[in-house]
Amino acid sequence: MAKYAMKRKERNNGSSSEGLSRESIIEAAVALLDSNGESALTFRALSERLSTGSGAIYWHIANKSDLLSAACDAVVARTIAAIGHGPTPKESIRTFSLAMFDAIEARPWMGAALPRAAGEMPIVRILECLGGHVRALGLSEQQQWLVASAMLNYILGVAGQNAANMHVAMSKQIDRHDFLHAVASTWSRLDADAYPFVRRAAEFLPQHNDREDFLAGIDLILRGLDAG
Amino acid sequence: MAKYAMKRKERNNGSSSEGLSRESIIEAAVALLDSNGESALTFRALSERLSTGSGAIYWHIANKSDLLSAACDAVVARTIAAIGHGPTPKESIRTFSLAMFDAIEARPWMGAALPRAAGEMPIVRILECLGGHVRALGLSEQQQWLVASAMLNYILGVAGQNAANMHVAMSKQIDRHDFLHAVASTWSRLDADAYPFVRRAAEFLPQHNDREDFLAGIDLILRGLDAG
DNA sequence: ACCTGAACACCGTTCAAGT
DNA sequence: ACCTGAACACCGTTCAAGT
Numbered sequence: 001m002a003k004y005a006m007k008r009k010e011r012n013n014g015s016s017s018e019g020l021s022r023e024s025i026i027e028a029a030v031a032l033l034d035s036n037g038e039s040a041l042t043f044r045a046l047s048e049r050l051s052t053g054s055g056a057i058y059w060h061i062a063n064k065s066d067l068l069s070a071a072c073d074a075v076v077a078r079t080i081a082a083i084g085h086g087p088t089p090k091e092s093i094r095t096f097s098l099a100m101f102d103a104i105e106a107r108p109w110m111g112a113a114l115p116r117a118a119g120e121m122p123i124v125r126i127l128e129c130l131g132g133h134v135r136a137l138g139l140s141e142q143q144q145w146l147v148a149s150a151m152l153n154y155i156l157g158v159a160g161q162n163a164a165n166m167h168v169a170m171s172k173q174i175d176r177h178d179f180l181h182a183v184a185s186t187w188s189r190l191d192a193d194a195y196p197f198v199r200r201a202a203e204f205l206p207q208h209n210d211r212e213d214f215l216a217g218i219d220l221i222l223r224g225l226d227a228g
Numbered sequence: 229m230a231k232y233a234m235k236r237k238e239r240n241n242g243s244s245s246e247g248l249s250r251e252s253i254i255e256a257a258v259a260l261l262d263s264n265g266e267s268a269l270t271f272r273a274l275s276e277r278l279s280t281g282s283g284a285i286y287w288h289i290a291n292k293s294d295l296l297s298a299a300c301d302a303v304v305a306r307t308i309a310a311i312g313h314g315p316t317p318k319e320s321i322r323t324f325s326l327a328m329f330d331a332i333e334a335r336p337w338m339g340a341a342l343p344r345a346a347g348e349m350p351i352v353r354i355l356e357c358l359g360g361h362v363r364a365l366g367l368s369e370q371q372q373w374l375v376a377s378a379m380l381n382y383i384l385g386v387a388g389q390n391a392a393n394m395h396v397a398m399s400k401q402i403d404r405h406d407f408l409h410a411v412a413s414t415w416s417r418l419d420a421d422a423y424p425f426v427r428r429a430a431e432f433l434p435q436h437n438d439r440e441d442f443l444a445g446i447d448l449i450l451r452g453l454d455a456g
Numbered sequence: 457a458c459c460t461g462a463a464c465a466c467c468g469t470t471c472a473a474g475t
Numbered sequence: 476a477c478c479t480g481a482a483c484a485c486c487g488t489t490c491a492a493g494t
Contacts, residue, residue: 019458019459020458020459042485042486042487043486043487043488044485044486044487047461052459052460053459053460053461053462054460054461054487054488055459055460055461055462055488055489055490056458056459056460056461058487058488058489059457059458059459060458063487063488064487064488112344115343115385115388115389115392116340116388116392116395117392118389118392118393118396119392119393119396119411119414119415124415124418124423124426127425127426127429128422128423128424128425128426131425131426131429132424132425134425135425141428141432142432144425145429145432145436145441146441146444146445146448147448148425148429149441149445150382150444150445150448150449152385153382153385153386153389153445154378154381154382154385154445155385156385156388156389157343157380157381157382157383157384157385157386157387157388158381158385159385160343160344160384160385160388161343161346161381161384164343164344164345164346164347165346165347167344168346168347183347186347187347187352190352194356195352195356196356196360197355197356197359197360197362197363197372197376198352198355198356198359200369201355201359201373201376204369204370204373208373213373213374213377216374216378217374217377217378217381217382217449219452220374220375220378220449220452220453221378221448221449221452222452223451223452223455224447224448224449224450224451224452224453224455225448225452226455227451227452227454227455247477247478248477248478270466270467270468271467271468271469272466272467272468275480280478280479281478281479281480281481282468282469282479282480283469283470283471283478283479283480283481284477284478284479284480286468286469286470287476287477287478288477291468291469292468292469
């Protein structure tokens with residue numbers, strides 16, 4: 001008498017009143033990623049949370065890469081929607097960049113997934129935002145593209161490093177602060193002749209502010225524009 | 229009479245005359261990665277290539293992340309060793325950055341693995357090189373760190389995008405050129421009101437030069453230094 | 457059209473047992 | 476000390492079968 005109908009009933013008793021859909025799957029994926037990180041997103045865990053079969057997801061989602069990209073897109077879209085314009089184009093760029101930084105820091109899985117979504121919607125959204133602000137700076141089209149893509153690459157680079165840092169910290173069961181101390185400690189024991197710069201960097205690594213350093217990088221690129 | 233002894237004999241008939249060692253494992257890992265990409269590096273394939281048991285590798289290598297990081301390190305070390313100094317600090321930075329770009333473009337697996345090696349040796353090597361050149365620019369220590377890490381993040385961002393692009397292209401069995409055309413075609417069909425910048429970018433995306441754009445980004449950061 | 461869930465073809469990692 | 480290879484505990488993805 002139909003496991004099918006029972007499952008269907010079960011699912012509709014859950015929080016989402018409707019049946020399976022692309023949106024409900026993505027929503028569940030984001031919840032899974034947010035609660036326990038990238039490794040928590042498996043088709044088995046996802047189908048259990050949605051009270052469905054693991055194969056059912058493939059009717060709505062092409063594959064895991066598509067799922068991760070869609071999860072990023074949902075978060076990026078929400079993040080962008082919440083950002084206001086700044087008084088000047090440059091301020092808008094700074095505000096936007098910081099919003100992206102905060103979103104990525106709040107969700108380490110996105111720092112890892114975003115760089116892998118090259119050319120896809122979440123990246124398109126970010127590029128469009130950057131481009132819109134860059135456009136107001138009065139540069140040639142060629143220059144607009146160069147600046148916007150340089151910033152995109154910089155943001156994605158920081159995103160990746162952030163994610164990698166958090167990943168190691170989590171696997172060692174320590175927090176960000178202890179992790180930075182551990183890295184600094186390793187760096188300070190490097191050969192003094194071969195690694196003078198990194199050894200000095202180790203000294204102020206523990207107390208540096210990721211967010212401020214990130215913004216300083218954005219400002220560096222913006223200042224390069226004036227000098228051009 | 230010992231499978232053990234037989235295996236040992238078999239291994240020593242191979243190209244590497246010595247037994248298993250960290251170096252020989254890393255060398256084999258790089259060869260595997262170079263020939264068939266990231267998915268080709270499995271402990272099973274690696275142990276077969278080395279004529280050993282898959283568990284044996286764990287005597288010399290902590291885990292897969294360690295292996296990937298060590299493979300990156302081997303390539304980065306070789307790449308850096310082959311770079312000469314430029315006539316000025318800025319030229320040195322440009323030369324170094326391009327060498328890294330070329331190394332990453334030649335090995336897409338490294339573009340994906342490098343950003344995941346946060347704080348580890350391959351990153352330390354890159355940071356030290358950048359720092360050494362930045363130091364010659366006569367900035368404060370704080371400024372030196374900001375510039376070097378901004379460049380590192382930018383390079384890693386480009387590396388990640390490059391890897392992601394190549395990964396998609398390979399999975400679709402097309403080359404870089406056709407892939408860029410496919411992305412451009414998708415972008416040009418985006419909503420005109422919501423994505424004006426990306427739509428215009430789509431027009432010159434196919435004929436743009438990744439390497440030149442990358443260098444333009446480095447120059448942008450370098451110019452920001454003058455303006456500061 | 458949409459869903460089920462067993463089955464397939466893999467993974468990284470461990471570990472008792474060997475030499 | 477170093478190596479073997481079966482076993483463990485997972486994966487993503489497919490697909491015949493259901494409704």
